[in-house]
Amino acid sequence: xxxxxxxxxxxxxxxxxxxxxxxxxxxxxxxxxxxxxxxxxxxxxxxxxxxxxxxxxxxxxxxxxxxxxxxxxxxxxxxxxxxxxxxxxxxxxxxxxxxxxxxxxxxxxxxxxxxxxxxxxxxxxxxxxxxxxxxxxxxxxxxxxxxxxxxxxxxxxxxxxxxxxxxxxxxxxxxxxxxxxxxxxxxxxxxxxxxxxxxxxxxxxxxx
Amino acid sequence: xxxxxxxxxxxxxxxxxxxxxxxxxxxxxxxxxxxxxxxxxxxxxxxxxxxxxxxxxxxxxxxxxxxxxxxxxxxxxxxxxxxxxxxxxxxxxxxxxxxxxxxxxxxxxxxxxxxxxxxxxxxxxxxxxxxxxxxxxxxxxxxxxxxxxxxxxxxxxxxxxxxxxxxxxxxxxxxxxxxxxxxxxxxxxxxxxxxxxxxxxxxxxxxxxxxxxxxxxxxxxxxxxxxxxxxxxxxxxxxxxxxxxxxxxxxxxxxxxxxxxxxxxxxxxxxxxxxxxxxxxxxxxxxxxxxxxxxxxxxxxxxxxxxxxxxxxxxxxxxxxxxxxxxxxxxxxxxxxxxxxxxxxxxxxxxxxxxxxxxxxxxxxxxxxxxxxxxxxxxxxxxxxxxxxxxxxxxxxxxxxxxxxxxxxxxxxxxxxxxxxxxxxxxxxxxxxxxxxxxxxxxxxxxxxxxxxxxxxxxxxxxxxxxxxxxxxxxxxxxxxxxxxxxxxxxxxxxxxxxxxxxxxxxxxxxxxxxxxxxxxxxxxxxxxxxxxxxxxxxxxxxxxxxxxxxxxxxxxxxxxxxxxxxxxxxxxxxxxxxxxxxxxxxxxxxxxxxxxxxxxxxxxxxxxxxxxxxxxxxxxxxxxxxxxxxxxxxxxxxxxxxxxxxxxxx
Numbered sequence: 001x002x003x004x005x006x007x008x009x010x011x012x013x014x015x016x017x018x019x020x021x022x023x024x025x026x027x028x029x030x031x032x033x034x035x036x037x038x039x040x041x042x043x044x045x046x047x048x049x050x051x052x053x054x055x056x057x058x059x060x061x062x063x064x065x066x067x068x069x070x071x072x073x074x075x076x077x078x079x080x081x082x083x084x085x086x087x088x089x090x091x092x093x094x095x096x097x098x099x100x101x102x103x104x105x106x107x108x109x110x111x112x113x114x115x116x117x118x119x120x121x122x123x124x125x126x127x128x129x130x131x132x133x134x135x136x137x138x139x140x141x142x143x144x145x146x147x148x149x150x151x152x153x154x155x156x157x158x159x160x161x162x163x164x165x166x167x168x169x170x171x172x173x174x175x176x177x178x179x180x181x182x183x184x185x186x187x188x189x190x191x192x193x194x195x196x197x198x199x200x201x202x203x204x205x206x207x208x
Numbered sequence: 209x210x211x212x213x214x215x216x217x218x219x220x221x222x223x224x225x226x227x228x229x230x231x232x233x234x235x236x237x238x239x240x241x242x243x244x245x246x247x248x249x250x251x252x253x254x255x256x257x258x259x260x261x262x263x264x265x266x267x268x269x270x271x272x273x274x275x276x277x278x279x280x281x282x283x284x285x286x287x288x289x290x291x292x293x294x295x296x297x298x299x300x301x302x303x304x305x306x307x308x309x310x311x312x313x314x315x316x317x318x319x320x321x322x323x324x325x326x327x328x329x330x331x332x333x334x335x336x337x338x339x340x341x342x343x344x345x346x347x348x349x350x351x352x353x354x355x356x357x358x359x360x361x362x363x364x365x366x367x368x369x370x371x372x373x374x375x376x377x378x379x380x381x382x383x384x385x386x387x388x389x390x391x392x393x394x395x396x397x398x399x400x401x402x403x404x405x406x407x408x409x410x411x412x413x414x415x416x417x418x419x420x421x422x423x424x425x426x427x428x429x430x431x432x433x434x435x436x437x438x439x440x441x442x443x444x445x446x447x448x449x450x451x452x453x454x455x456x457x458x459x460x461x462x463x464x465x466x467x468x469x470x471x472x473x474x475x476x477x478x479x480x481x482x483x484x485x486x487x488x489x490x491x492x493x494x495x496x497x498x499x500x501x502x503x504x505x506x507x508x509x510x511x512x513x514x515x516x517x518x519x520x521x522x523x524x525x526x527x528x529x530x531x532x533x534x535x536x537x538x539x540x541x542x543x544x545x546x547x548x549x550x551x552x553x554x555x556x557x558x559x560x561x562x563x564x565x566x567x568x569x570x571x572x573x574x575x576x577x578x579x580x581x582x583x584x585x586x587x588x589x590x591x592x593x594x595x596x597x598x599x600x601x602x603x604x605x606x607x608x609x610x611x612x613x614x615x616x617x618x619x620x621x622x623x624x625x626x627x628x629x630x631x632x633x634x635x636x637x638x639x640x641x642x643x644x645x646x647x648x649x650x651x652x653x654x655x656x657x658x659x660x661x662x663x664x665x666x667x668x669x670x671x672x673x674x675x676x677x678x679x680x681x682x683x684x685x686x687x688x689x690x691x692x693x694x695x696x697x698x699x700x701x702x703x704x705x706x707x708x709x710x711x712x713x714x715x716x717x718x719x720x721x722x723x724x725x726x727x728x729x730x731x732x733x734x735x736x737x738x739x740x741x742x743x744x745x746x747x748x749x750x751x752x753x754x755x756x757x758x759x760x761x762x763x764x765x766x767x768x769x770x771x772x773x774x775x776x777x778x779x780x781x782x783x784x785x786x787x788x789x790x791x792x793x794x795x796x797x798x799x800x801x802x803x804x805x806x807x808x809x810x811x812x813x814x815x816x817x818x819x820x821x822x823x824x825x826x827x828x829x830x831x832x833x834x835x836x837x838x839x840x841x842x843x844x845x846x847x848x849x850x851x852x853x854x855x856x857x858x859x
Contacts, residue, residue: 009586019387023211023222026389030220039222040353041387044329051821051838053586063473065353066466067386070474070551072572083584090579095572108586112824112835113631113816119582127579131572 001061002168003069004161007088008080009106010052013154015043017078018056020158020181024173025060031173042067051109055088060168078161080154081106082124082137089128097132100160101125102153104141136160138205143196149186152193159197171198213259214392223390225383226251228354229321231390232361233291234263236317237397240283241267242276244691245720246295247330248384249323253293254721257732263396269723269732272660272691273298277305277320284314284374285414286402289365293321296335297659301692303340310346311416311425313372313432315408316400317365320346323379326512327548330381332620332659334546336513338489341376345429347436348376348490349445350462354388356487360445362393370439371432372409378489380512382463382548437491445487446496453481456562457504459497461486461517464510464549471555475564489517497524501532508561509536512549535561587630590650592822592835593792593842595785596623598759599712600650601818601848602783603681605762606769612678613644615670617663618654619693621685622719623712627654631819644678650819654683661692664709668696671705679773681708687717687725689742700778701749708772708779711742712759714787722790746780753779760785762847788840800839801857802846806831808853815845815854 004021008014022041029037042057057069074092079085079101089099103121111118121137128135140160144153155178162171175191182190211221212231223231229252233241243253253267260267266283270276273294280292292302299306299322306320322340325331341348349364351357357379364375405413412418416425440446450458450472458481460468465485472478484500486492489511501507501524509518515537525532535557537545542557559566590596600623607614618627629635631649647653656666663682671680684693689711700707717723724730729739746754753775755768765783772779800822811830815823822839825832832853846854 019222022387026220026222039389041222041224042382043385043387051586051591052588063470065469066463066551067382067388068550070470070555083586086579087583087586090576090583106837107824108584109589109630109821110585110587112821114825114827115631116584118584123582127582130575131579 001059001063002166003074003094004058004076004078005055005069005074005088005092006058006078006080007053007055007084009084010054012080013151014054014056014080016181017154017158018043018058020174020177021161021169022058023177023181025058025169027176028169028173029060036062038062038064040064040067053084053087055084075166076100076161076164077128078157080157082121083108083118086119086124086127089131093128093132095132098164099128099132099135100157101128101135101137102140102157103137104139134202136202136205138200144193147193147196148189152190155190155193156197159194160200162194163198163201210258212255213262215395217392217394219392220389221392222387223354223358224251224387225351225354225357225379225385227255228358228390229361229377229379230255230259231392232358233319234259235358235393235395236362236365237289237399238291238365239265239288239316239399240280240290241265242270242279242290243293244270244273244276244298245717245723246298246323247720248325248381249293249295249298249321249379250720250723251384252321253732254723260733264399267732269717269725271726273302274305277302280318281305281309281314281374284316284318286315286404287400288316288402290316291319291321296322296324296331296337297333298322299337299340301660306340307344308416310344310373310429311422312414313428314368314374315372317368318374319361319364319368319377320374321377321379323381323384324513325381327381334513336516338378338513338516341378342490342516345433346373346376346490347371347440347488348378349488350378350486351383352462352465352485352487354383354386355390356445357383358390358393360487367436367439371436373429373432378462380463433491437494440488440491441493441495443488443493446485446493448482448484448496448500450478450481450483452479455503455505456481457484457500457507458482458510459484459486459500459507459517459521460510461489463512467549467551467554468510470551471558474551474555475558477558477562486517492517492520494524497521498528501525501528501530504530504532506533506535506561508542508558509534510543510549510554511536515545588625588628589630589819589821590622590625591788592820592838593788593840593844594622595714595759595783595788596626596712597650597818597820598762598765598785598844599710599783600626600653601844602759602762602765602769603710604647604650604653605766606773607647607679609770610679610773613642614678615667615675615680616653616655617667617682618657619663619682619684619688620657620660621688623683623685624654624657626650626683627657642677648817660688661696664693664696664700664707667707668700668703668705671707672703679708680706681710683710683712686711686713686715686727686742690726690740694745697746697751697778698749701751704777706776706778708769708781710769711780711782713742713782713784716787716790718787718789722787742782751778751780753777754782756782756784758785759783760842760844762844788842792840799836800834800841802834802839802841803855803857804832804834805853805855808851810851810853812850814850815848818845818848820845
């Protein structure tokens with residue numbers, strides 16, 4: 001069983017990222033002849049309005065029967081935004097789990113209007129690594145801008161997920177789905193973003 | 209090409225529950241699709257609308273669920289296969305026809321899909337609509353996963369046609385909005401010739417009053433239910449699994465099955481219990497249930513929503529003379545009868561029933577408690593540049609010019625956030641009826657919110673009983689106007705009620721995902737369509753005060769609302785401006801040109817009271833700012849700033 005939660009803010013592409021991952025997982029399992037492995041994706045998103053907290057649960061395994069990951073059972077929390085990584089991580093990150101965090105914060109309106117303070121990135125990393133095994137943070141938004149468009153941040157993050165040892169889905173399946181699911185004019189840029197993400201690990205992150 | 213439309217039979221693909229239902233309808237050869245959007249049901253028909261070009265069926269977003277229901281029933285009456293889709297609350301709107309169509313029955317297969325929302329993620333209530341299927345005496349299916357959702361949809365068409373009765377498919381949020389592997393089946397079936405016969409199989413078939421009258425049709429419906437019980441007795445959707453256990457049985461329905469399986473696995477109890485999975489909650493498979501109950505001393509019922517099946521299990525046990533302790537959401541309560549189920553709740557419930565030792569880790573729970581304090585909220589707000597921000601500002605200013613305790617009756621749509629109270633803190637309830645509350649943000653402006661169209665109806669009651677302590681208003685959106693406001697507005701005109709209706713018209717049904725409606729000028733497949741003007745409708749209803757203004761022009765809007773409030777009798781102000789998200793999707797935006805001149809900003813925070821997420825505030829320097837990622841240069845904050853500190857280049 002491999003459990004991942006992709007958390008972010010509405011508009012960041014966490015839903016697309018989770019669909020790419022789940023779709024790739026089905027193709028990988030079919031290709032490997034593992035017909036008894038099931039893939040489920042559960043989404044919690046708000047209404048059509050912008051800016052809400054969004055989390056998608058992806059489960060891959062033989063004993064998967066429902067779309068939601070139980071408390072303390074997420075092997076990876078892929079946080080497209082630090083506060084959302086923390087919100088999801090505190091509930092779901094497994095003791096041996098990894099939190100991968102895009103360090104670029106999106107302040108909620110409660111913070112921008114000066115009512116409450118946003119926690120520091122160091123505190124968030126510290127908190128998540130105390131709950132799980134490790135927490136990696138880097139500015140994926142900045143990297144996305146360098147690659148060509150802020151919107152490919154979610155795909156960079158998918159690359160980092162694909163590179164995790166625990167992940168059972170080979171990169172080639174991610175790439176196959178990315179080609180089908182992103183707008184055709186942006187395929188090359190998205191593949192570049194995915195491959196950039198693949199190279200990011202705990203060891204390389206400090207050099208970014 | 210969309211995965212839903214693939215022609216590859218037996219291919220395994222990722223589908224969302226709502227897409228799986230849509231695929232099931234296409235595989236069943238659906239001929240008519242109707243719906244009113246409502247989260248979490250909308251994607252069924254969004255999917256079917258997007259595929260309408262590839263397949264031969266009619267699809268529409270109807271003005272409300274009752275109309276949608278009647279359209280689907282009408283099609284089924286002449287022999288077509290039809291599907292109607294709505295959310296839990298939508299069924300309440302369709303209720304009158306929903307209760308009566310089963311008496312006449314239908315000819316072609318008719319499937320009613322209703323998506324419930326345990327946990328009320330997107331709804332006013334947690335109502336369990338399986339009860340409604342029982343009330344209407346029609347078969348009800350409850351899928352456990354996307355694959356089953358597709359298969360059940362197909363089966364529902366077949367069953368409906370066999371019985372000549374509509375079949376109910378009950379989804380929930382975690383099915384509709386969850387995705388999973390689905391193996392595709394064959395697409396479509398040849399279209400049948402449509403036909404109509406007023407005495408089809410029964411005299412005066414389609415006329416419940418036709419001789420010998422409604423009771424005879426009710427009797428016929430009961431015969432069909434008995435027939436359904438026979439047909440469904442061996443349905444593959446009800447099955448026993450985990451058969452090695454002894455005296456403890458788990459019965460799980462719909463999504464409850466998945467929670468039960470994973471909870472049993474976690475507890476290592478798969479060999480200790482027996483499990484009966486139910487996919488059809490009406491009619492229940494009596495023989496299967498009685499055989500399962502025999503020899504058990506403990507049964508746990510796991511179902512999402514109310515203890516609908518649980519109550520029937522009591523009856524089964526009693527009629528079989530079995531002395532079984534039945535646990536669930538009823539008398540022996542181990543699961544909360546409100547809120548949404550999950551694996552953790554089911555596991556805790558099973559631990560309680562079976563008297564298992566509980567694991568506790570105080571170190572981790574203390575750590576979690578400490579970390580939770582760091583998690584600041586991310587409050588939901590209206591979008592940056594949302595026209596409703598302008599409407600609410602103008603309304604606030606207009607009301608500030610009037611003495612009294614005003615009542616603003618809200619409604620359902622994005623603008624319902626006018627009642628979310630997100631920036632409010634320290635509210636203390638009290639009994640003082642004479643107290644007028646100061647409205648600081650748009651999120652505190654709506655005083656009542658219930659259901660579609662209820663705002664104006666409540667306003668009429670307040671006015672007609674003689675409430676004179678302040679102004680009485682109602683706010684409704686464009687889609688809501690056509691959905692449920694029309695009859696109440698005629699009522700207002702006819703009875704000359706002294707109320708003001710604000711229609712916040714942004715040309716789309718936004719909150720459910722931007723579906724087109726009669727104000728949009730677009731068809732469900734985004735082709736051109738007729739546009740119906742709300743102002744013209746109000747004219748036809750003989751409303752004497754009607755004004756249409758742009759909510760981006762705050763002074764115009766404030767003035768129009770003020771005039772409407774002074775008008776005696778019903779008045780209508782239409783605040784018209786297209787949804788900012790839709791405008792943004794079409795246009796390519798550069799960085800915003802709106803700026804805060806920090807030398808002029810006094811830190812008064814007046815602009816923040818607009819409630820726009822495009823505005824920020826720096827507490828250290830005591831100045832407002834612009835969030836460049838959010839701001840769309842709508843110009844509202846510029847109009848609001850008392851010190852001309854907010855400027856836009858080129859304006």
